Amino acid sequence: MYEYLNGKLAFKCPTYVVLDVNGIGYHINISLHTFGNIKDKELCKLFISFQVKEDSHTLYGFADEGERRLFNHLLSVSGIGANTGRMILSSITPVEIQAAIVQGDVKQIQRIKGIGPKSAQRIILELQDKLKKEGPDTLINIPHHQSAYEEALTALVMLGFNKTQADKVLAETVKANTTQLTVEELIKVALKRL
Template sequence: MYAYIDGKLTFKCPTYVVVEAGGVGYHINISLNTYSAIGNAERCKIYTWLQVKEDSHTLYGFAEEGERRLFLHLISVSGIGAATCRMMLSSITPSEIQAAIINADVALIQRIKGIGAKSAQRIVLELQDKLKKEGPDSLISMPLHNTIKDEALSALIMLGFGKQVAEKAIDIAVKKSDHDLTVEQMIKTALRNL
């Protein structure tokens, strides 16, 4: 519902922040990773995810879009809730979590408070292929200025194609064309090559 909230940071503690935007103060739950990333900024942009339950609406916030995408992957795992994900992101960095999942480092994941052996194995089992398909650090790093090629690649990955396969198809599409392609043209041509 809310992609991000950009405003004045009116309160900050290790578990939540209050960001004032448009005269409204938003209480946003954060991880220690986000707390460190915000630093002493007076103004901040927090990427958000809204959890809607029968008895509450809770905003979770992240300093970077990549951290939010990793959080969304983690909560998709059966038995892993938002509080557990926040604990994971507070215990180790998002890049360490991603590397642990890709490398099947169950022991590292299991060291996080609240994660047992079965949960750690389930996380690796359900997310390893997804994260491998997207490529290393694809969740963590996100280009600020997307080129047409980057946007086409991102779209193909979202459609379920592996990063390397999609890159090859896009390269073929660019080579075959005798003029500059739009994003739509590049995606359509690449889909024909897949």
């Protein structure tokens, strides 16, 4: 529903901020990692994850898109809620979390407060393949001005295809065509070949 909010920081503390966006104050929960990235700023842009429960509608904000993607991955694990996901991202850096999951480092994940051995194993079991498939650059921000080739590759990866295979098929498609294809044309051709 919300992609990001951009505005003036009316209030900030290590657990939440109040972001003034055109006269409306949004209470946004943040991780310590995000707080470290925005603590010296007056104006900021936070990528938002909007969580709805029976009794609340809560905004979680992140300084970069990669941290938000990792947060949403963590929420997909059964037994991991938004507050636990925020605790995980506050305990160690997103890059360290991703590396621990991909490498199957249960001990590193268990060091996080509130995560026991079963939860650590569940996180690794449910996310290891997803994060391996996305590749090591999953926490890098997606550029806003991408070529048709890059946009098609991003779309195929988001559809669940292996990045290496999709990249190979797109490269072959571009090489075989003398005219420049649009993003839609590249995706259609690649879908037939994947």
